[in-house]
Structure formats: structure tokens, C-alpha cells
Amino acid sequence: EGLIEFYDSFKDMFEFFCKNTTIHGTIRLVCSDSNRMKTAFWTLLLLASFGMLYWQFALMFSQYWAYPAVLTMSMHSEPKMFPAITICNLDPYRFELVSEHLVQLDQMAEESVAFLYGINTSASLFHMNEKNIQAKDVSSSGNLSRSSFKLSPNFSLLRMPDPSNKLGKKYSKVGFRLCNATGGNCFYKTYSSGMDAVLEWYRFHYMNIMSQLPVIINISDHEEQIEDMVYSCQYDGEPCRRSDYVHFHHPVFGSCYTFNSKGTDSFWTATKPGIPYGLSLILRAEQRDHIPLLATVAGVKVMIHNHNQTPFLEHEGFDVRPGIATTIGIQQDEVNRLGGNYGKCTTNGNDVNVKLLYNNSYTLQACLHSCFQHIMVRKCGCGYYYYPLPPGAEYCDYNKHPAWGHCFYQLYSRLRNHHLNCFDQCPKPCRESLYKVSAGTAKWPSAKSQDWVRQALRHQNGYNSTSNRLDIAKVTIFYQQLNYKSVNESPLLSVNLLLSSMGSQWSLWFGSSVLSVVEMFELLIDMLVLSLLFCYQRLRSKKT
Secondary structure: OOOOOOOOOHHHHHHHHHHHOOOOOOHHHHHOOOOHHHHHHHHHHHHHHHHHHHHHHHHHHHHHHOOOEEEEEEEEEOOEEOOEEEEEOOEOOOEHHHHHHHHHHHHHHHHHHHHHHOOOOOHHHHOOOOOOEOOEOOOHHHHHHHHHOOOOOOOOOEEEEOOOOOOOOOOEEEEEEEEOOOOOOEEEEEEOOHHHHHHHHHHHHHHHHHOOOOOOOEOOOOOOOHHHOEEEEEEOOEEOOHHHEEEEEEOOOEEEEEEOOOOOOHHHEEOOOOHHHOEEEEEEOOOOOOOHHHOOOOOEEEEEEOOOOOOOOOOOOEEEOOOEEEEEEEEEEEEEOOOHHHOOEEOOOOOOOOOOOOOOOOOHHHHHHHHHHHHHHHHHOOEOOOOOOOOOOOEOOOOOOOOHHHHHHHHHHHHHOOOOOHHHHOOEEOEEEEEEEEEEEEEOOOOOOHHHHHHHHHHHHOOOOOOOOOOEEEEEEEEOOOEEEEEEEEEOOOHHHHHHHHHHHHHHHHOOOHHHHHHHHHHHHHHHHHHHHHHHHHHHHHHO
């Protein structure tokens, strides 16, 4: 009895609550008990207030559980690391192991172009006498595959009428036929542009030829030195060092170098914006035409990307023309995503269901390529040559897998149309840096300065121009300004804001505080205890 306040009835308890609570309006239920109209009015008013209050609460919780986010933008200015820069000479190697097959493919390409357009291209167009690159540590099994591989004549280029054309002219599409393993399901991979069709047809055969090479090729003894491509390299007025770049070979874009790939050397810290404090390169932009039909572009491929990131040159980057000085200003933006309930993103890729096939940091493109390669190996029985292989898999070869082209092009079409689940399995990074690029060009060297520029390059770098066409280019990449924009996601309705909004609504409809809520809980407890006591008294009276 010292802990619980007893009442003779529920009415006494309710009257005590109405007279002593801090909730506004409840006392009117007791003071107006002699006037039933006022009592009914205040009762309805209080019930309506309760209804409106909890309706507002329901709206707040539904909005909170939707987890909306708002973008906040802030500007920062501080010294930062220069991005990674990848350059490629657009001139892939012609490896000794597959050189005979590439010569046969060039001859097939000549015949196809002559059949389609009646153009008799000379053999000199394909530069078949170029020096080949011999792979080191090639096993005898590679030589066996070289002798047993044969180019397939089943994928000839054809000209087909275009039924969708309504211009009245004799337009047609060009493509080649692909069939499944049984030959019962076939389709034509066609292009409205004959040039695109020839390039894709050549690449298709090229991938089958290159699949004969070992997965890991050591070309360190035969690779071009960086001086053969980069005549001059300076950053912030200082010459570049040999430790500032890494070399790799791309099957389409040729010999490539990545500057500042790790982003850990203080030498590449950007302390000032402007052209004099950026990366300045003088590049050889002349094609040796090892494999000319892989691309129709002459120049240098340049890509600006984050550190420890695989450069996907087929999706990003830009081409630099020979005989041109190109200045590229970059502006960095940072994007920070919330993740969790507010959106799908990953911090480092460890929580992604796709096993990455690249050794660098997580990116969306790396995940999509890995996801597609896993599906390709599972569905087609072999891997796409341009992507790394999962353990135990092999690259596609139409001598071993005759229907892989049919399988690949259908899968890739589904990927582009978002019909594969790769986009669902591959979230965006929670934090990433984006680079906006603006470029300007000018003729370089000028007509009056080209003689002494070429003489200086010939004297210092062994430059030797064997043709009248322009074969050098200058590229300058710099920060336009060091202040960068940071775009951050933040919760639109946090827990603190939710509680504050609930308190505001409670004060609006009842003019009380959180202690009034405690008073209501106290009333409910008193009602429960009093109900139990009354039940106990009735049971005891029945027994007596």
C-alpha cells in the first residue's frame, strides 16, 4: 500500500488524473461533468486530437522507414594527390607464336573488303613484314596449339538488305552469321556501317587467334622501352623517374604505361594549380601498324582515373591526335554515399557476391566485367579473351567451342539491356572520386618551329621521322584548381529529427512534454493494478 496508490473506483482514479495531469484539456472533462454537452464536446475534441496526433506519427514513421536521403554539397581546398594517368600507343604486338595466323587473317580481311566493296587493298597495307614479338617461356603445348589451330571460314562477311530502310536507296547491312552448337538457332550480327562490321569481324577472329597464347606472357625482354613512346616527361617542372610508371600490354590498345598508379609517392602531390605544375608529355604518335584492323585511329589513348584502379580503356579515356598539343584541365569531385538502408553501395567490395577477377581496388566496371566473365564461363564453357579468367577456365576458341560467338553476343546483348543480374549484384562504391575534363588543342609543332623541335628530339631521344606525316604529340594534364567539390548523402530524417518532430506534434495537439507521456503510462499501470485487485477481491468473496 505504500508503493501503490489505491482508489475506490475507476472513476476516482480518472478524476484524479484529469485534475493533476499536465495534459491540456483533460481537466475540462471533470469540471464540466454537470454539463453533459460540454463534457461530450471536450471528449470528442480530445479524441480527435489523439487521432490527429497518431496520424501525424504514422506519417513520420512511414517517411523515416522509407530512408530518404538528401544531397549536401561542400567545397574543400587543400593539397591533394595527382590522379593516375594511363597512356597507350594504339599499336598492339604481333606475337611470334600466332603471327602466321594473323597473316592469314589479314589475307582474309583483304578478300572480304574486296568482295564487299570491290577495293583491292595492297598487302603493304597490313605491314606483314613487321618485327614480331616473341613470348618468353612458351611451353611445347603452346606450339602444339599453334599448329593445330585453323581459322574458320564459317564466319564470312555478308551484305544483306535492310528491310527497315525507307529512303528508296539500295542501302544494306553488313555482318556475319553465328549459330549454336546444333546449328538450329542462328542469327546475323549486322551493322549499318560496313567499317564497324569489318572491325568487329576482325576482332572476333583475332580473339580466337590470341586465345592460343599462354594466359601469362613474359614480354619483359622484348617490350618497348618507355623512351620509344615517351620522349619527354615532366611533372611540376621535375623530370619523371623510372619508378613513376608501370607497363602493361593491352590486346587492342597496345603498349600502355600508367603514371602514379599507387598514389603513395609524395612526388606526385599537387600543391599548385595550373599548366606549369601539371604532367607534361611529348609522345610518339606514329603507328607501326602491327595489327591495323583492330582500330582505325592513329594517335595516343589517354585515360585519367583513380589510383589502384584498372583502366578500362574500351569504355573511358580519349584519343590524342598526332601533330597536336593538347592541354587537359581536370577538376575533381568526391561522392560519398550512405549505403545500408539508404542505398546500395559497397565500401571495398568484400560484401559483393561477385568474385572480382582484377587485383586492383573495387570499381563498378571491374565488378560488371567479372560478373559477365563468370556467367560466360558457366553458360558458354569458356571465357571472353579481353577479361581475366576465373581459376580452371580457358579462353574461347571456335576450334574447341564452335558456338561460343553465338553464346557471347547474346549474353552481351542481355548485359547491355540490363537483363542479366550483374547490375543488381554490382553496387556502386560508397566513396569515389570523379574527374571532370576540359581540353584545348593547338597545332604542334608549328610550321616555323617543327625543324628545330625535330632536331632536338632526334639529338636527345633518337627520334627518326621516316615519313612526312606528323608523328609526335604533346599532352599536358593539370589541375585547374585545387579546391574540389564534395557531394555527400545524409539522412533526410535522422533519429534526432524524428524525436524532435514527434515532440513538436505532441506539444501542438496537447501542449505537454515527455513527462506527460510518463503520466499516461502511470495511468495505464494504475488501471491494470486496480483491475487485478478487483478481480482478486471477487475471487476471494466467492470462496468465502
